[in-house]
Each structure stands twice: as C-alpha cells, then as structure tokens.
Amino acid sequence: MGEWMTLLFMSVALGMDAFSIGLGMGMLSLRIRQIMKIGMTIGIFHMLMPLAGMTLGKQISVHFGGIAAIIGGILLVILGVTMIRSSFSSDDEPFVQPIGIGLFVFALSASLDSFSVGLSLGIYGAKTWLTITMFGLMSMVLTWAGLIMGKKVQKWLGSYGEAFGGCILLAFGVKILFPF
Template identity: 85%
Template sequence: MGEWMTLWFMSIALGMDAFSIGLGMGMLSLRIKQIMKIGITIGLFHMLMPLGGMTIGKEISVHFGGIAGVVGGILLVILGVTMIRSSFSKDDEPFVRPVGFGLLVFALSASLDSFSVGLSLGIYGAKTWLTIFMFGMMSMLLTWCGLMMGKKVQKWLGSYSEALGGCILLAFGVKILFPF
C-alpha cells in the first residue's frame, strides 16, 4: 500500500507539468478531437519515457538525469517564445501547433522529466507496469484538464490568449532550467 501511495503522488507530481503545459497550449484554438489526441499522446510519452528510464537503470542516471531536465526546459522556452512571437504577427495561424511534429515536440518536452524519474525508480526496483500505467493515466487526465481550462481562458482573452499561453510555457521552461 505504501508503494502504491508513493507512486500515486509521484504520478500527480509528474502530471502537473503536463497540466501546466496543457494550460498554455489550450489557449490555442483547439477542437475536442485535438485535445483528446494531445492528452493520449502525452499519456503515452509519460509511459514510454519512464519505461525507458527504468530499463536503462543506474549506470546512466547520474549523467543523463540532469540533461533530460535541461533539454525539456529548453524545448519549453523555445515553444513559449515562438508562441509569444506568433501572437504579435499579422498571421492568424500560430507558429507552434500541437499536431504532427509539433505534437511530438510538445509531448517530449512535457515528459522528459519522467525519464529521470524512471531512472531513479529502476534503481529502487519499483513495479514497472504499475508505475508506467499510473504515470500515463494521470498525465493524460491532467493534460486534458489543462487543455480544457486553457480553451475556456482562450475564449475570454481572445487574441491575447496565445501570448499568455506562450508566457506560461516560457515561465515553466525557465523554472525547469533555473530551479529556485
């Protein structure tokens, strides 16, 4: 029971970054079908990344754990800056869209920290399938919540919503790069 509760809290903590990123991206004009696809993709990445981390194990965790966080932070900063720049351009189409390659970059940036967590959990011998299932489900649900809340905020803010979404992603990326 103790391990289950620990994994539950860890899955919520890892899913909260997906929620925050989803909140920022939800301020783009997205259809429900896109929101569902984004949530599922983020959930899958939050299953694959810790599975990869758990599989690789202790040898790389010391060297690669910090790099994964830095890469994730840089990706979020880039996404945030491009969204802010796009909001001031004359085009109605945003620069970053969570479809195709953009969706993969979005999902990767949201789930890189779960790779490091997977490395740590692999060292301690956590139950692999329970862990990745909980991480995937919680991040998918929290992504959907963030996207839906962002969609509501987008309706209130209109054209300023993409800039606000970019600021959220930028701030989250900076927080990952410079934790204080």
C-alpha cells in the same frame, strides 16, 4: 500499499507538469478531438519515457538525469517564445501547433522529466507496469484538464490568449532551467 501511494503522488506531480503545459497550449484554438489526441499522446509519452528510464536505470542515472531536465526546459522556452512571437504576427495561424512534429515536440517536452524519474525508480526497483500505467493515466487526465481549462481562458482573453499561453510555457521552461 506504501509503494502504490508513493507512485500515486509521483504520478500526480509529473501530471501537474503536463497540466501546466496543457494550460498554456490550451490557449490555442483547439478542437475537442485535438485535445483528446494530445492528452493520449502525452499519456503514452509519460509511459514510454519512464519505461526507458527504468530500463536504463543504474547505467546512466547519474549522468543523464540533469540533462533530460535541461533539454525539457529548453524545449519549453523555445515553444513559449515562438507562441508569444506568433501571437504578435499578422498571420492567423500560430507558429507552434500541437499536430504532427509539433505534437511530438510538445509531448517530449512534457515528459522528459518522467524519464529522469524513471531512472531513479529503476534503481529503486519499483514495479514497472504499475509505475508506467499510473504515470500515463494521470498525465493524460491532467493534460486534458489543462487543455480544456486553457481553451476556456482563451475565450476570455481573445487574441492575447496565445501570448499568455506562450508566457506560461516560457515561465515553466525557465523554472525548470533555473530552479529557485
């Protein structure tokens, strides 16, 4: 029971990252079908990344944990800056779209921290299937919540919604790169 509760809290913490990123990305004009697809993709990445981390576990945890966080932070800063820049251009289409390669980059940036957690859990010897299932489901649900909330906020903010979403992603990336 103690391990289950620990994994539940960890999955909520990792899912809150996905929620925050989803809130920013939700400022784009997304359809419900896109929101569902994004949430499922993030959920899958939040299963694959800790699985890879747990598999590698003891071998590279000391060296790679910090690098994964730095890469995730850099990707979020890039996404945030491009969203802000795109919001001030005359083009109606945002620069970053969570489709195709953009969805891959979005999901990767949201789930890199779960790779680091997976490394730690691999050393600890956590139950693999329980861990990745909880991480995947929680991040999927919280991503959906963030995207839907962002979509609602975008209606209130109008054309400034994408810039605001970019600011959220930028701030989150900076927070990862420079923890206070």
